[in-house]
Amino acid sequence: MEAVIAIAIGVLFGSGVWLILRPRTFQIITGLMLMSYAVNLFIFMMGRVWIDKAPLTLKPGIPSLGEYADPLSQALVLTAIVIGFATTALYLVIMIGARGLTGTDHVDGKEPEA
Numbered sequence: 001m002e003a004v005i006a007i008a009i010g011v012l013f014g015s016g017v018w019l020i021l022r023p024r025t026f027q028i029i030t031g032l033m034l035m036s037y038a039v040n041l042f043i044f045m046m047g048r049v050w051i052d053k054a055p056l057t058l059k060p061g062i063p064s065l066g067e068y069a070d071p072l073s074q075a076l077v078l079t080a081i082v083i084g085f086a087t088t089a090l091y092l093v094i095m096i097g098a099r100g101l102t103g104t105d106h107v108d109g110k111e112p113e114a
Contacts, residue, residue, distance in 0.1 A: 010038075017035070020035070025105045
């Protein structure tokens with residue numbers, strides 16, 4: 001199972017890098033989103049997914065660490081998702097503004113001559 005997740009993270013990140021190297025702004029935004037998904041998946045998997053274990057200590061006293069899941073990775077991924085959504089919205093607004101000013105969505109502002 002770890003190999004499948006590692007391959008999936010690698011494919012997502014590699015696809016994101018490939019899209020970032022493309023000449024159109026929408027492809028760059030999509031590449032950044034894929035890379036952020038890959039990083040979120042990596043952080044989430046490093047925190048170990050536990051089944052049927054509570055993320056918080058609910059009983060009084062000193063808890064046994066084997067009974068609880070680590071909530072840190074879940075909190076980091078949730079925060080990263082919110083920040084990624086906000087930055088994607090900002091990128092889209094900048095892309096629409098640049099398209100309106102230059103008339104093209106090419107990253108250098110001019111279409112390649114054929």
